[in-house]
Amino acid sequence: MLRVVSKGATSLSDQTPFVLIDVTRMDRNILVMAEIAGRNVVSLRPHVKTHKIPAIARKQVEVGATGITVAKVSEAEIMADGGLDDIFIAYPVETEAKIRRAILLNEQVRLILGVDSLEGARMLSSVARGEGIAVEVRLEVDTGLKRTGVRPQEAVELAGEISKLGNLDLTGIYTHRGVVLENEVMTLDLEKAGYQEGELMVSLANQMRESGIKLDDVSLGSTPTAKYAAEVEGVTEIRPGTYVFYDRMQAKLGACSLEDCATRVLATVVSRPTSGLATIDGRSKTFATDVQPGKEPLGLEGFGRIIGHPRAVLERLTEEHGMLALDEADDLGVGDTVEIVPNHVCSTVNLHDDVYLHSADDSIQKVRVAARGRVW
């Protein structure tokens, strides 16, 4: 049983930097999203990219999730080994080795694969035929993020061609999330984005059904848009990920409050060279740098929110140093511990081999981020 405090040194706070997860907050976040899904009679299939830990995925399923979402075959393998038995790889699986590994997994769990092109679907079909099995697939639609996914205007035709391929069972369509642009910049209007993406996807699914394709699932992602998308008649599933922990970006987006954020990074002041600067051991290998300060539309100040020091700004991160700009009156000194809500928790957790779960009884459990480093 370990105790972490904000000042002075105990055995755990001596070992900064590390990620500490408040289990009470996490459990509440898991429950609230399950209730949103339940209320709207849609399935919940959380993306586990945020935590990458089978035990947390099992918690999500225990309180109502139908199954889980992953981005890679290797992550699916870790989750299957960890007892999860209904897994959607929401990513184009398009090289032969990856398809073969996925097919092996298909014998062990219910597996759904993403597809977004005819070439990709043909390769899947061909490998599945060789193995003499049918693979369940969903077609990805790009509703504005311009990453993967077929464009909406081409989706119905592509679905038709995929549905004719042998050894594939096209059961649904999916998207990550829609965007609302203003002067070509993404806005924070997530309510509008959620409804828009929902309506667009349902409309596409209906057009596909009218053309004779049997589709069950209309699946939409994204923590900040999920609760709006779930309300749209015809949407059958939501796939939020970040909600399990939430983070500073989600708070800024209005998807949660800072109080809902279950994850903090603990770091130690290693130097206070001037009155305006405290340098901490939380660095670019501790905090993800993908959500940069100042960048629109979020415009976050610094790389994280420092709890109890509202005027401190985590201005710079280099490989081994984090630079906290401080008010001169701030008495943070060498050896003091700070707690920081990171800008983007998913990519931050991904930097750590282990995280620490802090329970209501004050016990702390070290847990392996089992699917970290699984690259394909």
Add this chain to the structure above:
Amino acid sequence: MLRVVSKGATSLSDQTPFVLIDVTRMDRNILVMAEIAGRNVVSLRPHVKTHKIPAIARKQVEVGATGITVAKVSEAEIMADGGLDDIFIAYPVETEAKIRRAILLNEQVRLILGVDSLEGARMLSSVARGEGIAVEVRLEVDTGLKRTGVRPQEAVELAGEISKLGNLDLTGIYTHRGVVLENEVMTLDLEKAGYQEGELMVSLANQMRESGIKLDDVSLGSTPTAKYAAEVEGVTEIRPGTYVFYDRMQAKLGACSLEDCATRVLATVVSRPTSGLATIDGRSKTFATDVQPGKEPLGLEGFGRIIGHPRAVLERLTEEHGMLALDEADDLGVGDTVEIVPNHVCSTVNLHDDVYLHSADDSIQKVRVAARGRVW
């Protein structure tokens, strides 16, 4: 024996994204820096943060490095276990647990610890006294980066106070690197930065010696400034890190050519949704995002340089997707492999559990990034 090709699929290129290291280039980089140190009669103590692999550190020592530099006690432990026996932790080691772990290591290898404040030095002294040993320390000076390190104007006085503390043996001073500012923005004038930091450090060391402190080492860091700093009379050691692999940032800084870059990330095109966009499986969990496109003074275009596709730009990275803006005529298609020189190789390697060493005989060896994830 595996073979990696740029088009089509073999067993390894099927397993993207991954980091591939050209051993011939790496060996040449290691040798050239050893020659620079030899020519200037300074010690070479490479920072191993870039590769975090004991076997590569041993190569560096075999061709002339005196010892190695690390940033954390836990990294020092991994390197000591890997056969390295002269290790400088160039970072303030200031919590009791970390000091105790460092002291244990002190019995096994020659260990030097960084210190940059009187509080930190007192804690070190006190723990060392409790153990009845003396610890070799170097004082860090901030020559412009504003991270850790005492300011030059306070360095001589602090060195005097540290030298009076029991159980500490102050044998040198060190800095990472100097900067040359223009309108408060760091310039790319690395020659000037290298000479300036060298002269400043030698001047401080001489003042300390005049005040009665016996100092052996004047140690300066940094791949881009090392060859200039090494020329300054009185400098005794250089500690470059990135030079082992080099990267796009170093090429832009003029420290190397793109041809010298030994590390490439291999990724696969997973979607070509429009003529102007190819989406790859190299993502923000594959490429570090700490060196952002467009940011001054580097002003790099995109997150990496795509070999053989000079007009392609890796414009965006999200957690699971990399977005390559393409010329319409570019025929990259689903399943094709691309090779990319990352902006910042140190933080990129840090995202990977393993890297692949590609030797001149075309063999490929998978190697564990053993000190990755060692956080303290």
